[in-house]
Amino acid sequence: MEAGANPNDGQALYNRMFGRDDDHLALLLEYGLGRGDREPWSSRLGVELEGAAGLLGDQLGWAILHDHNARVALLLRGGGAAPDGQLRGGRTPLELATVYGKTEAARLLRAAGATGPDLDAVDRLMAAGMIADRPTAAALLDEHPELVAAAVARHPSAILRATGAGNADAVRLLAELGFDVNALGRTDLPIEEPWETALHEAAGAGNGDLVTLLLGLGADPTVRDNRFGSTPADWAAHFGHSISELGPPPRGRA
Template sequence: MPDFRRAARALQRAVRAGDPDAIARVATRHPAGAPADPAGFALTAAQLVVAREQGFASWPRLRRYLDTVASHGWDSRTAASPAAHPADEFCRLACLTYTRDDGPDRWSAAGGMVTAEHIWAASAAGRPDDVWRLLARDPGLAGARGGPFGWRPLLYLTYSRVDPAPAEADALAVARQLLAAGADPNEGHLFDGLTYPFTALTGVLGNGELGAARQPRHPYWHSLAGLLLRAGADPNDAQGLYNTMFLPTTDHLELLFAHGLGTAGRGPWRSRVGEAIPPPDELLRTQLRWAVEHDQHAKVRLLASHGVDVRSPFTAAGPAWAPGDGRTPLELARLYGHTEIAELLVEHGAPAPPPDPVQNLIAAAFRADRPAVQALRAEHPDVVTRAHAARPGLVVWAAAHSSVSTVDLLVELGFDVNALGRADAPVEEPWETALHHAAGAGDVSLTRHLLALGADPQARDRRFAATPLDWARHLGRPATAAVLEEATQR
């Protein structure tokens, strides 16, 4: 966790010394703008700037968040270190940790060493008789920290993926026993000090950036989530919503909507970290944007039917994959050729966007509509040049989310097949080439096709300085690795 107090003092010194970059930071973040007298720049003003840079409205709110981190933070490095005590080691292996170590091998290893020597292991193992015995001796254990991660028992239960799993009735019985003994249904931790809490509900819903195989739902996710929600868990679970947005499934959203998702409640985590967690309507708008851009038709329909705003442009500042760029959901749907979603948004009242030749050209390309492309070029002779400037890495996104016909058309239009872009979000950021994506995805046909279009097998991505072959090997894609090995030997 950065030392924000030191950062504020350093900013104050830099402004007083006349550092132009420091003064520019103040001009951007302080409500009064750049200081009229840099030599008299106050520490309280520097603290406000630092707080706003971290997403907080004031220094006291940032301080309150830091206090929350001190009391609820979790250091993920503990997941990598074997524990000396067998029951602790069982918990370490049994639980989903949202680190790179997650995967079935750990959970099956835990399944071969089930132990219930303490309340945290008994909870992770889903053993109600042992949990009952331990709670009868000391009811306070339901809210006690312990085990290898310093979590409370409810988190070990909800993050457990031990293989073989306990019976559903046993897992639910443990949850009921812990809740009856005083466990908090909103129990959670701040992963390495991040602002979104990883709650018990987050653990039950599972999923995430490593995919469903390595970060699956709890085997009894629906019944366990329902139990937590009925006990008072906040359905506006920011981290749970983020982790589940990558897949087109909607059943988790249906359950959350049934228990108040989107309503402006104020759960305990919102009180603890304040504006670091976006309000419910903003969380759902982020879900909508991802679903529109990634052609998740059923999810868009569900969100729209529950009143999520499909009309307004996206203006709230967010991460690179959800920028406040002023585009509307309908503009995005048309931009990436998602015709069915565009029609659905119109049905729900989305207004037609103003004509934009560049966006229309890209949309036509994503439909592989050559006549429409030619018509736009005839009407707007500079449209292709403007599209190159606006989206230089477009081939990467097209390779990941559209057809080979679209990739071919873009290359014919002069888009660079070796451009660096992002495959996970339709934004311009120089991460990897289209060939890196194809190699990492294990798509042999696309890999061969990109090579035929002139993709460079020796190109290195910007994040890891790795070649497409490195990606294929690292991600366990032997088929694309073989194609790339052959290509690099020519």
Template sequence: MPIHRLPDNPSIERLRKQAKTLLRYVRAGVPEALGLVTEFHPRAPETLKLSDAQLVTARMYGFASWPRLKEHIATVERYSRSPHRVAPREELPEEFLRLACLTYGTDYPGRTGEADLLLARHPWLPTANVFTMAATGAADALADALVENPGLARAQGGPFEWEPLLYLAYARLDTPGSYLPAARLLLKHGADPNAGFLWDGLTSPFTVLTGAFGGGEGHQPPHPQGPALARLLLEAGADPNDSQTLYNLGLGGSCSDDTAHLQLLMEFGLGLGDGGPWHARLGPTLQSPRQLLRDELATAALRGCPRRARLLLAHGAEVNGLGGHPAYGGRTPYELALLNGHTEVAETLAAAGASAVLDEMEAFTAACMRADPDAVAGFGPEPLARALARSPELISSAAEQRKPAAVRLLAGLGFDVNHLHRSTPLHAAAWNDDIETARTLIELGADPTIKDPAYDSTPLGWAEHGGKQRVADYLRSLGRE
């Protein structure tokens, strides 16, 4: 049996209950429970005890023993932070820092601008403490403070209980600061270039490097001196196998075909080594450096990024390696490229030795997504009828993938341009700030007044919330017309 994924923000009490439940099921003769014992207990006794059930529970999550699992959970608790849950603070320096930094949960447009207003009203804030000095890049004041007390470079404090280097990397202020000199000072006085936290207990660390690069599901902006800051951190020893950076600029972000961050990380050893201090702390819950490369190639195939695919293959990524995230569906990169209509990526992977066999419905989907009307027509009416019945969300996938030609083809085949599941195709175009797809959908009859079921918001609401100005302006113009 495969190793199971440990739940996010794990609780030792929940795992104890899980072990007790396993023991009860084993004693009741439940086949699935007996199978777990056979698979994961190295020397299963005739009569199982609670300690045996705890050992099986630990091993099924990839840990050698129950004490190792407990140690891991203690590590998660030690590094867990929830910056997005921190309430407004009465103390001005604390409130300034709360507003000035990305939190990956409350990063609404204009939020950091509120911190800029506080700076304008209270010019003493940059030198209030070592954390505001770092967030504003007040290098001269920071130099004086560190001469007096070098230990401040690794102190934890402020609203998020972060080290100064984290406030520096996650700050997003309009007022330019001397961030590189400030970062050099902190590193010189002992700041950890691999400092980070576990966001809400999730075991993919948000490191200083993550903050420098930005990105993510909210398309958070990079640090104003991001590339230079990232290089400085890497030169100081930051591990390049930074899983959250890769997610934020890949599967979990806008995933453009830009390769600058990958080239920089590869220069310092992405895909190599032991994964650094965070891998030592979190063990089997973090992907290996090689698996990170597999995931990156799968992401390039899923999202249609040919430059990334070529770079990753040249760097040694396995052409048929499987990505570990559920979004890849257990597909090879080549299958992902074909099924999502990314012809250039598919050709690149085929040239590198990839191959795939698609069944009829998969081949039909691939033809639709690459907007090939002749190939679609060649399948006849039966696959189309099945696709309309079983996969009405295909048109949403085309919109999410920024494929207006595929959207037009699918609409002509009878797919509903207003198909609503989690959202409509127009919501997807709005969130992507993809004006070409948005215009295509409107021309085909998309209704811009439909609200999604989760947030009760129109596509314009999504665009405004995400700061997607081009599509927001376009959708507002429809109302004026």
């Protein structure tokens, strides 16, 4: 950095964002990450990228979704990330945190001045499901009996997201509401793309309690994910977990 390296380097941020260590981020913020318009990749790739300020938004969105709350606080406090700014996909940070049940991130955002969020009934039902708020869900359905179909259409992989958050109560409530326990989705970004099921997620994480719960709710252990063509048992074996409910690992797998 002292030799002139550009702190607004999206590839460097991507390479380090998956872990919980934020020393790289603190250093880059100290040297100007998020300030100005200059970043090194537009000229190298010959395309127009989002610019320096957008890098902070991407980091904030990732930190919210993945419960990296120390990073949320760092970006808001030391990075100047806008608590009411628009993230990739069109949501504000507080909308993202609320819809996906990230209550600590939502608290940090409100403390930093975020307002709202102004959610429609579909997103309010999703938000209630993600924190297992039965009274709010019941009140919404009393007022809008048709709401579940719209919520399932907008958030088909809700049970996968609740599984990724390790929230068994949310998994139960979402299943009771009518969300598909076998829906394919992804947990890393706030988009719907058919990657894997909740059972794959639980098996890969070695969460036997959630595996048992999902199987009891009708999860299909024979479904293969759309990226690797693997079953939940394959995922458990790949990550070194032995989950008896899924049966023995496939022959030849560790």
